[in-house]
Amino acid sequence: MEGGDQPLQRDENEDLRGKVHHLETSLQDKVEQLVYAKGHMDNIQWRKDEETRQLQEKVERLRLSLENEKKRPPDVQYVTQTVEVESPTLLRSLEEAEERNRTLQEQVSDHSEKCQRLEEQLHRSEDLTSTLQTKILAYESQIEKLKEELMQEIQQLEAQKDEAIKEASDCSEQHMEQLRSQLLGMQSRLASLQPILKNMKTNYNSLRSQVRNFSQFYEASIREARRQICHAFTDVSEANKDLLQKYQREMQLRKRYHDQLVELKGNIRVLSRVRPHLDTGEEEAPGASAIITDTADDTKLSVVYKGKERNFTLDKVFLPHTTQEEVFQEIEPVVMSCIHGYNVCIFAYGQTGSGKTYTMEGTAENPGINQQALQALFQEMEARRGLWSYSVSLSMVEIYNEVIRDLLSKDPQEKLDIKLHPDGSGQLHVPGLISKEVKSFRHIKKLLSLGKRNRATFCTNMNERSSRSHALLTITLTGQELSSGSVTTGKLNLVDLAGSERVWKSGAEGERLKEAQNINKSLLALGEVIQALRAKQGHVPFRNSKLTYLLQDSLGKGNKTVMMVQVSPLESNLGETVCSLNFAQRVCKVELGPASRKIDVGRSEI
Numbered sequence: 315m316e317g318g319d320q321p322l323q324r325d326e327n328e329d330l331r332g333k334v335h336h337l338e339t340s341l342q343d344k345v346e347q348l349v350y351a352k353g354h355m356d357n358i359q360w361r362k363d364e365e366t367r368q369l370q371e372k373v374e375r376l377r378l379s380l381e382n383e384k385k386r387p388p389d390v391q392y393v394t395q396t397v398e399v400e401s402p403t404l405l406r407s408l409e410e411a412e413e414r415n416r417t418l419q420e421q422v423s424d425h426s427e428k429c430q431r432l433e434e435q436l437h438r439s440e441d442l443t444s445t446l447q448t449k450i451l452a453y454e455s456q457i458e459k460l461k462e463e464l465m466q467e468i469q470q471l472e473a474q475k476d477e478a479i480k481e482a483s484d485c486s487e488q489h490m491e492q493l494r495s496q497l498l499g500m501q502s503r504l505a506s507l508q509p510i511l512k513n514m515k516t517n518y519n520s521l522r523s524q525v526r527n528f529s530q531f532y533e534a535s536i537r538e539a540r541r542q543i544c545h546a547f548t549d550v551s552e553a554n555k556d557l558l559q560k561y562q563r564e565m566q567l568r569k570r571y572h573d574q575l576v577e578l579k580g581n582i583r584v585l586s587r588v589r590p591h592l593d594t595g596e597e598e599a600p601g602a603s604a605i606i607t608d609t610a611d612d613t614k615l616s617v618v619y620k621g622k623e624r625n626f627t628l629d630k631v632f633l634p635h636t637t638q639e640e641v642f643q644e645i646e647p648v649v650m651s652c653i654h655g656y657n658v659c660i661f662a663y664g665q666t667g668s669g670k671t672y673t674m675e676g677t678a679e680n681p682g683i684n685q686q687a688l689q690a691l692f693q694e695m696e697a698r699r700g701l702w703s704y705s706v707s708l709s710m711v712e713i714y715n716e717v718i719r720d721l722l723s724k725d726p727q728e729k730l731d732i733k734l735h736p737d738g739s740g741q742l743h744v745p746g747l748i749s750k751e752v753k754s755f756r757h758i759k760k761l762l763s764l765g766k767r768n769r770a771t772f773c774t775n776m777n778e779r780s781s782r783s784h785a786l787l788t789i790t791l792t793g794q795e796l797s798s799g800s801v802t803t804g805k806l807n808l809v810d811l812a813g814s815e816r817v818w819k820s821g822a823e824g825e826r827l828k829e830a831q832n833i834n835k836s837l838l839a840l841g842e843v844i845q846a847l848r849a850k851q852g853h854v855p856f857r858n859s860k861l862t863y864l865l866q867d868s869l870g871k872g873n874k875t876v877m878m879v880q881v882s883p884l885e886s887n888l889g890e891t892v893c894s895l896n897f898a899q900r901v902c903k904v905e906l907g908p909a910s911r912k913i914d915v916g917r918s919e920i
């Protein structure tokens with residue numbers, strides 16, 4: 315503060331000194347200007363006086379010469395006297411004298427003109443002199459005035475200068491006083507700060523030693539925390555391992571219970587579904603029903619045919635009002651076992667119009683087993699995300715007249731054949747069969763409608779043709795357990811069989827007969843295969859039909875099968891109904907034995 319005020323004071327003093335100096339210089343200039351103006355005026359005055367003096371002398375000289383001229387005796391008078399004495403000579407002299415006289419007169423008049431002009435000039439000079447004198451007087455009074463003003467100005471400047479000097483000295487005094495008091499304040503503050511500083515120094519030293527100690531303590535704490543974290547990590551990973559083991563044990567347990575449940579129900583299950591009467595007006599009116607169901611026992615079904623009651627016992631009988639969801643609930647455990655690595659076959663068997671397609675495909679409002687099964691499988695795969703990764707592929711074929719056609723191919727007319735897999739595994743495969751990898755349930759729905767469209771293009775009368783061909787939809791699920799790396803593969807075969815009615819018995823001929831024979835052959839082969847398995851025969855005749863040959867790896871021992879036997883409620887269909895139920899009863903007695911799961915940890919079977 316005090317260091318800052320001193321230069322300020324100095325600057326102010328300098329400034330004042332400069333102002334005074336400037337005023338003095340301008341005063342000096344003004345005085346010089348005045349002296350110069352006075353000298354100039356004196357000069358002008360002297361020149362005027364000189365001119366006036368010269369003019370006066372000139373006028374005086376002219377006046378004297380004029381007077382001299384006047385005093386001279388006139389020449390004319392003398393000439394006149396001479397003429398009177400000597401006549402010719404005198405006359406000439408007279409003429410000459412007269413001539414001279416005229417010249418003189420002219421000279422006189424010239425002189426008098428000149429004199430007049432000089433007088434005028436004199437008057438003008440006098441006027442000029444008086445004008446100049448007036449001007450001189452004006453100048454003098456102006457100079458006087460300027461002098462006075464200058465003196466006043468000088469006095470004012472002097473006063474200003476004195477005032478400024480006084481002010482500056484007052485100001486610096488004041489400032490000095492302020493500085494002095496500030497200095498005193500600072501000195502007292504400095505004196506009070508010294509003990510604080512001392513205190514701070516002590517504190518700083520103690521803090522420094524604390525910080526040094528803290529860094530040692532901090533490093534030790536970090537080491538300890540690291541050790542504890544490592545310990546915690548080990549504990550957590552141990553706990554994780556433990557949890558994983560528990561989870562795997564739990565999964566195995568779940569699977570075992572699931573298998574036990576399925577096995578309790580049987581690895582081949584024969585269910586029957588009685589179709590309701592349709593309100594289309596095309597069917598015969600429902601009369602006293604010849605199909606008798608037992609509400610107390612859902613495994614019993616009786617048919618009164620040709621006056622005789624035939625009783626059937628199956629795994630389950632679905633009554634006409636059973637919904638699509640209720641049907642699926644019953645077979646859901648079997649369907650889900652393919653996610654655990656089992657091969658599953660679900661057949662819909664029955665005469666034309668008994669409801670096979672309705673049960674398998676269903677309608678847009680009431681989806682059947684196919685869509686519900688695929689949706690459930692995708693939901694389960696989604697639930698297992700993070701523990702398992704799955705790949706799903708789908709193929710669709712039609713078997714008509716013992717010829718296999720790919721329903722997903724661009725050329726569905728192409729005939730396909732079943733061959734042994736060239737990898738030597740003994741597995742069967744169909745060269746050229748398209749197996750589409752699918753990522754979502756929506757994608758599957760698209761493929762299903764493509765297959766349906768392709769099937770429809772095979773013939774003009776789709777209903778007739780579809781009744782006489784088998785439609786097979788196969789979904790292959792390959793799952794990998796992320797923790798163990800083990801791979802499981804399961805297959806779900808969904809088969810809408812051709813109509814089982816005995817057309818050949820009605821005397822069908824030609825193509826129709828051939829079709830009927832082929833259908834009969836394949837359905838018969840299916841029955842024989844199941845019977846051979848039941849009897850645990852060494853040889854199972856899979857090759858007797860394209861259908862059983864194609865499904866060989868899914869029908870064999872250790873797999874799961876559901877046969878849904880569809881029953882028409884119509885009186886006119888009773889003969890076929892009895893045949894279908896006989897077939898069901900036969901198959902129902904077959905036991906496939908415990909199911910086996912396909913796990914690829916070295917391709918062993920559990």
Ligand SMILES: Nc1ncnc2c1ncn2[C@@H]1O[C@H](COP(=O)(O)OP(=O)(O)OP(=O)(O)O)[C@@H](O)[C@H]1O
Nearest residue numbers: 589590665666667668669670671672673780781813
């Ligand atoms: N449970 C049911 N509830 C309502 N309608 C049904 C049911 N079962 C079948 N239907 C209807 O009966 C008719 C015949 O069924 P569907 O076409 O499924 O028989 P199908 O056995 O598949 O015949 P095809 O062998 O000719 O294909 C269809 O109109 C179908 O919608």
